[in-house]
Amino acid sequence: MIFSPELAEIRFGCGLSPVRPAPASVEAMLAGLSTPDRSETPRLFSEQTALLSDLRDAGRRIRKAGSAEETRAARTHRQGLLKQGRQDQATWLGLRLIRRVETPCGFRERLAAFWADHFTVAGRTAVHRSAISPYLEEAMRPNLTGPFATLLEAAVLHPAMMIYLDQVRSVGPNSRAARDNPRLAGLNENLAREILELHTLGVDGGYRQDDVRALAILLTGASVGDAFEYRFMPRRAEPGPVVLLGRRFERNKPEADLRAALQYLAGHPATAAHLARKLAVHFLGDTPDPDAVAAMTAALLRPDAQLRDLYDAMLTQPAAWDPRPANVKPAFDFLSSALRALGPDAVAGTAPVKLGRGAIRALALMGHRWEEPVSPAGLPEEDAVWIAPQALAARVQWAMSVPKTLMRDAPDPRDFAIAALGSRASPLIRFAAAAAETRWDGVGVVLSSPAFQRS
Structure with a gap:
């Protein structure tokens, strides 16, 4: 392996800079991931939720308006909130660009963007979209180098993800909540399917529809509270044991079983292979070197593996420093x-x-x-x-x-x-x-x- 500071910035960082020196080694690149991140940020998700609550309340006022004047006033207020959402979203993007221009650790910015895309969320309105960057700050950035299970849990149980993939509508058909109000009953499989297909095992990871349903049952109870915070609601949890990829979960403690299931998926060999190949494609090329992918997969399968080990394995492969230009920049x-x-x-x-x-x-x-x-x-x-x-x-x-x-x-x-x-x-x-x-x-x-x- 022949390390290149120039390639370190072009391929794994944010590009060459006339004022920021390139990293001198792989060790320096990895060490940079642990340095303080002092970049300016606007409101985090937990603060942006006030705008989400205002938008929800504005919609209610429109529906309950008793006169044309009240309707106009409520709609004008809602339009103001949407304008604020667009402004917040643009501000976030501007700050993201500034961060990339000024950062001494371009590798961290690239990894944050990679994982944000891996755990993609979307919003129906400008206000909801204005909460996507705060989601990145809260779920991705603090968990870039630790166990993948920690990142997985932070991402898929985040309110932004559960709203996006309709987890808030999922109620166990035989749960206490459904028995008290049958209209609530309905198992939503969207989040479960994406966790298996995109976030962990991958589309060829060996799961079946029975596993999708089992994970959807394990997810029942995980929801979002009135203030857009994560909340586990035991009354919505489907009772009874389930089997996910051959492992039985008794469901006596449904939230603990859910977190155990996510840990299980995070450590699955198919997950390691899926993540290794996806990261290699992103950084090394559309058809990455098979030896590099194998080494990266093996790094994630070691006991107590951390995401930092995955990055280390990638950066120490000869293919990482092939001087020939690789991917087209998105x-x-x-x-x-x-x-x-x-x-x-x-x-x-x-x-x-x-x-x-x-x-x-x-x-x-x-x-x-x-x-x-x-x-x-x-x-x-x-x-x-x-x-x-x-x-x-x-x-x-x-x-x-x-x-x-x-x-x-x-x-x-x-x-x-x-x-x-x-x-x-x-x-x-x-x-x-x-x-x-x-x-x-x-x-x-x-x-x-x-x-x-x-x-």
């Missing part, structure tokens, strides 16, 4: 790495909410509707998706037009090519950048180059 990675290459001045003079609004529009043109996934599977990994003609044209348009609106002075394109690309700045790229009509055109040439589009 739209957000392209945008954030371009800003990082331009340096802190590219974001210093712009309010986060304004930066975020512009990024939402740009990302949509590049094929990424920010925090509006089409399915729980999250963003596609295939290179072809991100360089479809319209998406690629949007990248070039952004590169040629937006940087000059963010900064007063353009860098020398010849210097910028080296700063942004390192050894990938071929003589042809440097010549084209220097020969451009203006300095900003030269910067756009560098950011539009195939070498910059790949990790």
